[in-house]
Each structure stands twice: as structure tokens, then as C-alpha cells.
Amino acid sequence: MASLKDQLLNAGLIDKSKADRAEQELRKQAHQKTANAQKKAKKAGEVIVDEAKLLAEKVLQEKAERSRELNRIQREQAAQKAIQAQIKQLISLNRIDRQRGDIAYQFADGSKIKKIYLTTTLQDQLAYGIIVLVKFGDGYELVPKQVAEKIAQRDAACILVQNAGSTEASAVEEEDPYADYKIPDDLMW
Numbered sequence: 001m002a003s004l005k006d007q008l009l010n011a012g013l014i015d016k017s018k019a020d021r022a023e024q025e026l027r028k029q030a031h032q033k034t035a036n037a038q039k040k041a042k043k044a045g046e047v048i049v050d051e052a053k054l055l056a057e058k059v060l061q062e063k064a065e066r067s068r069e070l071n072r073i074q075r076e077q078a079a080q081k082a083i084q085a086q087i088k089q090l091i092s093l094n095r096i097d098r099q100r101g102d103i104a105y106q107f108a109d110g111s112k113i114k115k116i117y118l119t120t121t122l123q124d125q126l127a128y129g130i131i132v133l134v135k136f137g138d139g140y141e142l143v144p145k146q147v148a149e150k151i152a153q154r155d156a157a158c159i160l161v162q163n164a165g166s167t168e169a170s171a172v173e174e175e176d177p178y179a180d181y182k183i184p185d186d187l188m189w
Contacts, residue, residue: 083154090151091134091158096142098122104188107133107161109140116140126163133161 005023008014101117105126108114116133118126122142125131132148134141135158143151145162152159 087151087154087158088136090147091136091141091143094143094147095136096122096131096144098142106188109135109160114140118142126161129163132159134158135160 002010005014005019009016009019098116098118101119101122103118103120103123104115105118105123106113106115122131126133126142130145131142132145134143134148134151140160148159148162152162
């Protein structure tokens with residue numbers, strides 16, 4: 001259905017220039033009404049609310065908040081990567097060679113039992129807490145106790161086996177009711 005203006009033009013009751021002038025006058029009147037309303041509101045001390053400005057400000061605030069959150073997450077990820085790099089460097093520089101090991105040493109990694117091969121000396125050092133077993137990527141490495149303490153400060157989950165020193169073991173041995181029973185050398189758990 002055509003507008004009233006189009007219908008009047010088609011009927012020949014008005015010409016195009018008169019219709020355009022009438023439409024222009026209507027727009028001017030509407031603009032003057034809003035301008036007069038704003039002037040009256042200013043005189044009366046009312047605050048004119050521009051909804052478009054409010055929405056734009058709200059969108060900018062939400063965008064800034066999202067940006068801050070993303071930046072915070074990126075900083076945390078970068079810090080975590082730096083910590084992992086430090087741990088990797090500590091382990092790779094201080095790991096103890098265990099290639100000639102012939103004694104199987106079993107330990108728990110989460111819910112799984114794993115096995116590595118050690119020499120007799122390394123097994124004794126691990127038992128007395130002189131060296132510590134740590135997780136290194138997908139493998140396992142032995143490092144000195146001092147290095148393990150530095151690793152534990154950064155991420156305690158990397159430490160798998162850290163036995164107490166011999167002084168604590170001797171205190172336990174004094175109270176041990178099974179101290180009189182000898183443990184066979186070939187016993188493995």
C-alpha cells in the first residue's frame with residue numbers, strides 16, 4: 001500500500017515540489033520541538049539523559065574490563081611458563097647420572113607405580129634423603145636435596161620422592177617395635 005503522499009501525487013491533487021516542502025516543514029517542526037524541550041529542561045534544571053551516550057560508555061567500560069581480564073590471564077600464563085622454565089633449567093643443570101643402575105626402585109607417581117633403575121649408592125642416598133626424585137617432563141630425574149628445595153618453592157608437585165634425613169630415621173628406629181626382625185635384602189614392594 002502506498003503512502004498518502006504517493007496516493008495524492010498519483011491522483012494529481014498535489015505536485016512533487018509542494019509535497020517535498022511540506023515534508024521538510026514537518027521535519028523542521030519536529031526538530032524545533034525537541035530543541036525547545038531541551039531548552040525548557042535546561043531552564044528548569046532538569047538533566048537531559050542521552051541514552052546513546054550512556055550505552056556507548058557502558059560498552060566501552062565492558063570492553064575495558066574484558067581487556068583487563070585478558071591481560072591478567074596472559075600475565076599469569078607468562079609467569080607460569082617462566083616458573084616451568086626455571087624448574088626445567090634447575091633439573092637439567094643438576095641432574096644426577098643414573099645410567100649404570102641395576103637395582104629397580106619403585107615409586108608412586110599419582111595413582112601409578114613407576115620404576116627406575118639405580119646404583120646401590122644412589123639408592124642409599126635416596127633412602128637417606130641426600131638426593132630427591134623429581135618429575136622432569138615425561139621422565140624422572142634425581143637431583144640434590146638443595147636443588148629439590150628450590151624446585152619445591154616453585155612447584156611442589158614436581159617432587160615425587162623426598163625421604164627424611166638419617167637423623168629423623170634414627171629417632172624412628174628407637175621406637176620401632178620390629179627393630180629385632182631382619183628384613184631380607186631381596187624384598188621389593
